[in-house]
Amino acid sequence: MVMKVYGSALSTAAMRVFAALYEKDLQFELVPVNMGAGEHKKEHFLALNPFGQVPAFEDGDLKLFESRAITQYIAHEYADKGAPLVCEGKPMATVGVWIEVEAHQFDPVASKLQWELVFKPLFGMAVDAETVKENEAKLAKVLDVYEARLGQSKYLGCDCFTLADLHHIPTLSNLMGTPLKELFEARPKVSAWAADIMGRPAWAKVLAMRNQQ
Amino acid sequence: MVMKVYGSVLSTATMRVFAALYEKDLEFEFVPVDLRAGEHKKEHFLALNPFGQIPAFEDGDLKLFESRAISQYIAHVYADKGTPLVCEGKPMATVGVWLDVEAHQFEPLALKLRRELLYKPRSGMATDAAVVEETEAKLAKVLDVYEARLSQSKYLGCDCFTLADLHHLPAMTTLMGTPVKKLFGARPKVSAWLADISARPAWAKVLAMRNQQ
Numbered sequence: 001m002v003m004k005v006y007g008s009a010l011s012t013a014a015m016r017v018f019a020a021l022y023e024k025d026l027q028f029e030l031v032p033v034n035m036g037a038g039e040h041k042k043e044h045f046l047a048l049n050p051f052g053q054v055p056a057f058e059d060g061d062l063k064l065f066e067s068r069a070i071t072q073y074i075a076h077e078y079a080d081k082g083a084p085l086v087c088e089g090k091p092m093a094t095v096g097v098w099i100e101v102e103a104h105q106f107d108p109v110a111s112k113l114q115w116e117l118v119f120k121p122l123f124g125m126a127v128d129a130e131t132v133k134e135n136e137a138k139l140a141k142v143l144d145v146y147e148a149r150l151g152q153s154k155y156l157g158c159d160c161f162t163l164a165d166l167h168h169i170p171t172l173s174n175l176m177g178t179p180l181k182e183l184f185e186a187r188p189k190v191s192a193w194a195a196d197i198m199g200r201p202a203w204a205k206v207l208a209m210r211n212q213q
Numbered sequence: 214m215v216m217k218v219y220g221s222v223l224s225t226a227t228m229r230v231f232a233a234l235y236e237k238d239l240e241f242e243f244v245p246v247d248l249r250a251g252e253h254k255k256e257h258f259l260a261l262n263p264f265g266q267i268p269a270f271e272d273g274d275l276k277l278f279e280s281r282a283i284s285q286y287i288a289h290v291y292a293d294k295g296t297p298l299v300c301e302g303k304p305m306a307t308v309g310v311w312l313d314v315e316a317h318q319f320e321p322l323a324l325k326l327r328r329e330l331l332y333k334p335r336s337g338m339a340t341d342a343a344v345v346e347e348t349e350a351k352l353a354k355v356l357d358v359y360e361a362r363l364s365q366s367k368y369l370g371c372d373c374f375t376l377a378d379l380h381h382l383p384a385m386t387t388l389m390g391t392p393v394k395k396l397f398g399a400r401p402k403v404s405a406w407l408a409d410i411s412a413r414p415a416w417a418k419v420l421a422m423r424n425q426q
Binding site: 050051062064065066068069072073076077091092093094096097099100101103104105142145148149 | 263264275277278279281282285286289290304305306307309310312313314316317318355358361362
């Protein structure tokens with residue numbers, strides 16, 4: 001039975017999962033969830049994710065939700081397929097730190113900016129300049145730490161591409177389409193890292209999915 | 214060389230790490246960080262956690278930060294010591310889901326309520342009743358999901374106590390000292406689970422550390 005991802009190619013969280021599946025060269029079926037129609041709050045979807053959020057995921061009898069739990073399952077279970085997503089001989093603990101950094105330092109700020117600068121305009125809503133200014137300053141500080149880190153390590157977790165990098169790609173990619181790209185480009189190591197991870201073939205496949213929607 | 218935890222006994226994130234160490238019966242040295250003096254923003258601490266937050270952690274040459282990365286390191290590397298923190302024969306993937314649920318669904322709400330109900334009064338600021346009401350309503354919905362989950366599973370991740378449960382203890386214990394406790398009390402399975410995990414000897418040791426300050 002093929003793995004299923006319930007969600008939308010426009011959801012950054014779902015795109016995290018697609019990216020991991022493509023990195024691992026795994027077959028999967030996308031089951032679209034019509035969020036505009038509130039499908040994610042209906043009974044049949046709540047059975048997959050009781051918090052009513054995309055993505056949800058099935059591999060045989062195993063049902064999962066929370067995009068980073070799903071990607072970590074994929075990376076662990078299919079460790080011998082596709083991109084390694086680990087650094088040979090290096091402690092996974094440091095990758096674990098930077099997975100948490102993406103989730104707790106980068107994503108809260110980047111998601112707020114993504115909402116203001118990418119999604120609100122799509123929905124015809126007014127951008128809150130104060131929120132943008134406040135979060136831009138926070139993002140700059142986070143990226144200063146990334147710049148220092150990437151001065152010591154080729155990728156965030158270690159010298160190989162791992163989930164600690166992958167988890168950034170969907171939101172990072174969205175922000176690079178806004179004036180905020182300056183923040184990334186002003187920092188040479190961050191800029192090179194961003195270009196590198198967004199240039200991965202697996203990510204191109206995720207974008208192709210989105211462009212078909 | 215003994216493991217070191219840099220932080221504060223009053224910090225929920227630091228308490229998470231203490232709890233994991235006590236569950237595993239591990240020796241460690243607690244190095245207090247003087248937050249009031251801004252020690253966490255000084256050079257020597259930033260070398261341990263470039264985001265200037267507690268806790269930070271050292272095991273020999275390995276330096277880690279982000280409390281949930283530290284606790285997962287402890288659980289993994291010291292798998293054969295103390296409490297298992299896994300369910301034998303059960304997929305770790307489901308524990309992974311509920312680890313992320315605590316981090317993304319529960320904690321943000323818990324910390325918002327803590328700020329309004331405890332921190333603001335302490336620093337002479339007014340509690341925002343509207344924020345409390347709105348956040349309590351969201352927390353109630355999260356706890357409804359927990360109630361359903363705990364009707365199917367003895368603990369959140371599986372039928373054994375794991376980090377998915379442990380990570381809740383610091384913020385939850387804090388909220389039980391506020392009117393928010395009624396939300397937990399109103400849900401029998403949540404209430405029983407909370408009583409069970411709060412009664413663990415390792416947690417009593419963490420509280421003893423805090424009470425000594």
